[in-house]
Amino acid sequence: MKAAVLGAGNWGTTFGQVLCDAGTTTVLWTREEETADSITTSHENPKYLPEIPLPPSLTATTDPAAALDGAELVVFAVPAQTLRSCLDAGGSPFRLARCSSACSRASSLAPASG
Numbered sequence: 001m002k003a004a005v006l007g008a009g010n011w012g013t014t015f016g017q018v019l020c021d022a023g024t025t026t027v028l029w030t031r032e033e034e035t036a037d038s039i040t041t042s043h044e045n046p047k048y049l050p051e052i053p054l055p056p057s058l059t060a061t062t063d064p065a066a067a068l069d070g071a072e073l074v075v076f077a078v079p080a081q082t083l084r085s086c087l088d089a090g091g092s093p094f095r096l097a098r099c100s101s102a103c104s105r106a107s108s109l110a111p112a113s114g
Helices: 010-021 033-042 064-068 080-087
Strands: 002-006 025-029 058-061 073-076
Touching: 002 010, 002 064, 010 025, 010 058, 010 073, 025 064, 033 058
Parallel strands: 002 025, 002 073, 025 058
Antiparallel strands: none
């Protein structure tokens, strides 16, 4: 099984590590090239989890389509206040028909209409 975790901060990286520890190959999506490179090559997220070793089965990318490619499980692990901008990211690969899980819950992403 492959999982995609959208967000590579404290929560997303930790959740990705838990998935890998359970035997699930996991790709994190981040907007930051430096973070993606460090997670993939050095197996560390120095910005959010310094000196915590990450498993080799946890990789990261700045390409949302690559993160989602072949994923059977998609986890949103971004702050609620940034979820809309992540979903509207260029190319809109996050317009998913199904979403298996969410790490954060927002009661409202937009003002009520009408």
